[in-house]
Amino acid sequence: MITTELPDRPTPTETKRPLGERALRVVGVLAVVGVVATVWLGLWITPEDQFMGNLVRLLYIHPPMAWVAFLAYGLSFLSSLAYLWPRTRSAIWDRLAGASAEVGVVFTGLTLVTGSIWGRPTWGTWWTWDPLLTTTALLFVLYLGYLAIRHVPGTDEVRGKRNAIAALVAFVDVPVVYFSVYLWQSLHQTPSILNIETRKTTVHGSMAWTLLLGFCSFTLAFIWLVAQRYRLAGLEAREESFGLEIALAERRLEGGR
Amino acid sequence: MPGVASMWRDALLVMAKDLRVELRSRVAINQVVPFALAVLVLFGLALGPNLHLLASETAGLVWMAVLFSCVLGVQRSYAIESTDSAKDGLRLSGLDPAGVFLGKAGALAIQLFALEVVLALVASILYGAPLTNALVLVVTCIVATLGLAAVGTFYGALALGARVRETLLPLLFFPVVAPVLMGAMKAWQAGLAGTPGKADGWLELLFVFALAYGAIGTVAFGPLLEDG
Numbered sequence: 217m218i219t220t221e222l223p224d225r226p227t228p229t230e231t232k233r234p235l236g237e238r239a240l241r242v243v244g245v246l247a248v249v250g251v252v253a254t255v256w257l258g259l260w261i262t263p264e265d266q267f268m269g270n271l272v273r274l275l276y277i278h279p280p281m282a283w284v285a286f287l288a289y290g291l292s293f294l295s296s297l298a299y300l301w302p303r304t305r306s307a308i309w310d311r312l313a314g315a316s317a318e319v320g321v322v323f324t325g326l327t328l329v330t331g332s333i334w335g336r337p338t339w340g341t342w343w344t345w346d347p348l349l350t351t352t353a354l355l356f357v358l359y360l361g362y363l364a365i366r367h368v369p370g371t372d373e374v375r376g377k378r379n380a381i382a383a384l385v386a387f388v389d390v391p392v393v394y395f396s397v398y399l400w401q402s403l404h405q406t407p408s409i410l411n412i413e414t415r416k417t418t419v420h421g422s423m424a425w426t427l428l429l430g431f432c433s434f435t436l437a438f439i440w441l442v443a444q445r446y447r448l449a450g451l452e453a454r455e456e457s458f459g460l461e462i463a464l465a466e467r468r469l470e471g472g473r
Numbered sequence: 474m475p476g477v478a479s480m481w482r483d484a485l486l487v488m489a490k491d492l493r494v495e496l497r498s499r500v501a502i503n504q505v506v507p508f509a510l511a512v513l514v515l516f517g518l519a520l521g522p523n524l525h526l527l528a529s530e531t532a533g534l535v536w537m538a539v540l541f542s543c544v545l546g547v548q549r550s551y552a553i554e555s556t557d558s559a560k561d562g563l564r565l566s567g568l569d570p571a572g573v574f575l576g577k578a579g580a581l582a583i584q585l586f587a588l589e590v591v592l593a594l595v596a597s598i599l600y601g602a603p604l605t606n607a608l609v610l611v612v613t614c615i616v617a618t619l620g621l622a623a624v625g626t627f628y629g630a631l632a633l634g635a636r637v638r639e640t641l642l643p644l645l646f647f648p649v650v651a652p653v654l655m656g657a658m659k660a661w662q663a664g665l666a667g668t669p670g671k672a673d674g675w676l677e678l679l680f681v682f683a684l685a686y687g688a689i690g691t692v693a694f695g696p697l698l699e700d701g
Contacts, residue, residue, distance in 0.1 A: 357647075361648060364644055368632065368634055369634065378696075381696065392685070393652055396652035397655065399659075399675070
C-alpha cells in the first residue's frame with residue numbers, strides 16, 4: 217500500500233475501494249457462473265435446431281461476444297468524449313477508454329473466430345465478403361492501431377488528448393466502412409444471424425433463455441475485465457509517478473551528502 | 474471572417490514551403506515515383522502475364538499502388554518537419570494549426586495527384602487498359618486524393634511523437650482509408666468499363682469522406698501539433 221502523497225488523484229477510489237472490490241468480486245463470480253451455465257445449457261440442455269442442428273449451439277456465445285465488442289467500443293467512445301470535454305477532463309476517462317478498447321479488441325477477435333467456425337459448415341466457407349464481416353475485420357485492425365497509439369510516449373496531457381482523438385476518429389470510421397462495404401459488395405446477403413435469432417426465439421423457449429443468459433453473463437464478464445484493466449492502468453500510472461518520486465528523492469539524498 | 478482568411482493564407486504558405494522543399498530535394502520524384510512503378514510491375518508479375526486479368530483489375534492495382542505511395546508521402550511530409558527541429562519552428566511561427574494542416578495536406582495531395590497521373594499512364598500501357606472516360610478518372614483522382622491526403626496528414630501528426638512512427642503509420646492509415654480504396658477503385662472501374670454513370674455514388678462517398686476527414690484534421694491538428 218502506498219502511503220506517500222502522490223500527484224495522481226488517489227482520494228475518491230481510495231475510500232471506496234473495499235466496497236468496490238467486494239462488488240467487483242461478486243460481478244466476477246456471477247460472470248463465471250453465468251458463462252459456465254450458458255455453456256452447460258447450450259451444449260447439453262437445449263435441443264438441436266430444426267434447420268441448423270448442433271451448429272445452433274455456437275450462437276449462444278457468438279452474438280453475446282459481438283455485443284460485448286460493440287459495447288466496449290461504445291464505452292471507449294463515450295469515455296474519450298468525456299476526456300476531450302474540458303469540464304470532465306480527467307485521466308480516469310483516458311484509462312477507461314483504453315481498458316474498454318482493449319477488451320473490445322479481444323472480443324472482436326473472438327467474434328471473428330466463432331463466426332468463422334460457424335460459417336464454415338453453414339455457408340460452406342470460412343469467410344465471406346459480407347459487409348458485417350468485412351467491417352468487423354477492419355474494426356479489429358482499426359482498434360489494434362488505436363491500442364498501438366496508446367503506447368506512444370508523451371506527457372499525460374498530450375497522450376490523453378491524442379488517445380481520445382484517435383478513439384473518436386476510429387469510432388466515426390466504422391459506419392463509413394460499413395456503408396462503403398455495403399455498396400462495394402453487390403451480391404449482398406441479408407445478415408443471417410439476425411434472421412436465425414428471430415426464428416429461434418419463436419421455436420423453443422429454453423434456447424431464448426440460454427441466449428439471454430449468454431448476453432447477461434458476457435456483459436458481466438465485460439464489466440469485470442474492464443474494471444480490472446482500469447485498475448491495473450491506474451496502478452501502472454501510480455507506479456510510474458512513484459518510481460519518479462523515489463528517483464528524485466535519491467538524487468536529493470545524493471545532493472545532500 | 475479574418476480568422477478563416479488567415480487560415481487559408483497560412484495554408485498556402487505551408488503548402489508552398491512543402492512543395493519548394495520537394496522541388497529542391499526531389500525525394501518524391503527520385504524515390505516515391507520509382508517505387509510506385511516498381512509496385513505496378515510487381516503486381517503484373519504476381520497476377521501472371523494474363524493481360525485480360527490485368528486489364529480488368531487495373532483500377533484496384535493502381536489504387537493499391539497509390540495507397541502504398543501515400544504512406545511514403547506522409548512519412549516524407551513529416552520527415553522534413555522532424556529534422557533540425559523544424560516542427561518547433563512551425564509551432565513558434567504563430568501560423569494557424571488548421572492552416573498548417575490544410576497546407577501540408579494540400580502539398581501532399583498535389584504530389585499524389587501528379588503520381589496518380591503517371592501511374593495511370595504507365596498502368597494503361599503495362600496492363601493494356603485504355604484510359605476511357607478521362608473526366609471520371611480525373612474527378613475520382615481529385616476527390617480520392619483529397620481524402621487520402623487529409624487522413625494521411627492527420628495520422629502523420631498523430632504518430633509524430635512515436636519512435637515507432639514508420640511502422641505505426643501504415644497500421645493506422647490502411648484500415649481507415651479502406652472506403653477510399655473501394656470508392657476510387659469502383660469509380661475507376663466504372664470509368665474504364667465505359668459505364669461512367671455507375672461512378673456517381675462512389676464519387677459522392679469519396680467527397681463526403683474527404684470533407685469529413687478534412688474537417689476532423691482541421692479541428693484536431695492544433696492539439697496534436699502541441700505534442701512535445
